[in-house]
Amino acid sequence: MSDEIKKFGTLSRRGFLKASVAGAAVTAAPTILINKAHAYINEPKGGTVTLGFNVPQTGAYADEGADELRAYKLAVKHLNGEGDGGMLNTMTNKALTGNGVLGKKVAYVTGDTQTKSDAARASAKRMIEKDGAIMITGGSSSGVAVAVQSLCHEVGVIFMAGLTHSNDTTGKDKRKYGFRHFFNTEMSGAALAPVLEKEFGNDRVAYHLTADYTWGWSQEGSIKKYTEALGWKTKAAVRTPLGAGDFSQYITPVLNSGADVLVLNHYGKDMVNSLTQAVQFGLRDKMVNGKQFQIVVPLFSRLMAQGAGENIKGIYGSTNWNWSLTDEGSRAFVKSFGAEYGFPPSQAAHTCYVQTLLYANACQMAGTFNPCGVIEALEGFEFDGMGNGPTEYRADDHQCFKDVLVVRGNENPSSQFDLLKVVQVTPRAQVEYPASMLGGELGECRA
């Protein structure tokens, strides 16, 4: 009995150990394999890595979308070692070597956001689920950016925002997986206000026409905050639907409102239409309160200036970047883009091109496409040579901090593209604010 017990006990102990090891191996092996296989969504297999370019190809911001897509295609070319390399030649703190990313050739798929949040989410979802996109980037609307950023955070895919200017993108709606290179309305207000004071004085009455969605509200709030601090009064702030087309019913009340400045918180096609119609109604020729009536467009782009034609001349605004900048990075990008397409890039194109390179560089630095590694590489990343001077991706809110340009519609253009004149480069210190000011929580990386 005791022998049996001893034998049983010995065997049992040995068996238990063997079984434990075998069991652990059996249990662990698939886990390791599974983890290896599904460590993060759309881990690139084979020789290519696929990026998803989600841009407005129709709708109010279709002009910007078309230019964004051109920039993305150029960035892919440069990442794969084709063309003249563009900003890869001027970027500092660079890990990229110009032969793809982590040895893989960069491929891409595209989607149409239609400048609508639901359509943008659907196309991003399609690119992630069906096309295997490892990263989503693009867009020209903050409503779209916030919606797609949230989706990407939910599924665990990096989102490198395109043109989005609302504070919310890296404020109350910021996400761990989302990064914005473009500036925001807080920075526009801080940069623009001193110039407005210098040009128009501090005794002005403003009337806002505002695109009725997150970006419009954000810009209206920031411009009011900074202009009222100068001593300006706000007569009215009227919300207009996105893509309204005919703004005449909103412009006619401005004529006799007693306001002497019209602030157009519109962008893209809306801004072209509202500005053109405001000029048609004779606003720029009016004298109100003993002062010349003025129009301000806080967010400017060359594409909009092109659409608005003569009407843009002399009008002040801010911009993230302009092709006329003479730093090495801007020149390299303009040369490369111009040679490819025959005209210079817009600010939308610039931010999208830079975002693509920054993402690729972060992957290269991290040595992985795993979003958590990429996020870690991007957080606090400092770089230069990409058109905006020394820039930092602040870790606390994933917002890039850099100098901000104040521009004016060029009254004496030297070429068909010379539509905006840079009147001030506002230093980063003047537009910086604490991350806690705009609220929001980044959340955690889950991979």
Add this chain to the structure above:
Amino acid sequence: MEALLLQVLNGLDKGGAYALIALGLTLVFGTLGVVNFAHGALFMLGAFVAVSVQNVLTISKKVKDESITFFDAYKETPYLEIWWGDFGSLIIDFSVPIAILVAIPVMLLIGLAMERGLVRHFYKREHADQILVTFGLAIVLQEIVKANFGANPIPISAPDAVAGSVDIGSMFGLTGVVYPWWRILYLCFSLAVIAGVFAFLHMTTFGMVVRAGMHDRETVGLLGIDIQRRFTIVFGLAAVVAGLAGVMYTPILPPDYHMGMDFLVLSFVVVVVGGMGSLPGAVAAGFLLGILQSFFSMNEVKQYLPGIDQIIIYLVAVIILLVRPRGLMGKD
């Protein structure tokens, strides 16, 4: 007072556009009994006639832009300016008025082709079938335009002479009532076209037969009159009216392929409010809704009823449908 006058003017110019589109729509419904969802597309096609005329007039020679040194850029100089100098520039400046002349035969042909090629096969079908096929046609037309002209709005300028604004208030001893010339012209143009259509229907034998046919198609047919042929021409006429409305609207709103759909919904509301098939109803409702939309956009109204400017037209349509289902001037 000045603010109110401005909003009334604004309402009249918006109403002019609504009335012109709705007039064609109700004309087709009143004669052929067809609910034409492609009518908005005809408005859009008219606008693109103006784009095409501008494109033809500005066919250009590419000249290297020497001011750009970073890359090879080219300036485009229209051949008309190269050949005829200032006179060439003047012709380009008048592209919209020229487009009006071009649009009349082009839109007539498009209207006739649409009616003969597709719509006539659906006369005896249910309204649901007519709506589906014409809506499908509208989508096809806008996709064709998108494929050829792109998705982006194309800016078109009014002639320089009428590009500015006029101080209307000074005529009435008021200050600050300034209104763009082109919008005033648009209002006058729409009133002239509406008057022309009514004169055509009431003062010509052709129009008299058409009106008789609208009342009693069978009896007119029994008199040996080919009423169908006349109705086909009326379809073409409706296409011309919608097209002209589109051409004239281009300096106000840069046309894109989707503009027809934006106006289609509005014009249906106008027709419903005015009374299906009633021509005076469509015109009256067009102007009424234009003025209401403009009036309810005033800050004094919006501060008590935020967002009312967005829904007022549809609110009126709901009330009319509830209280007077046949519309303002429709018949039982």
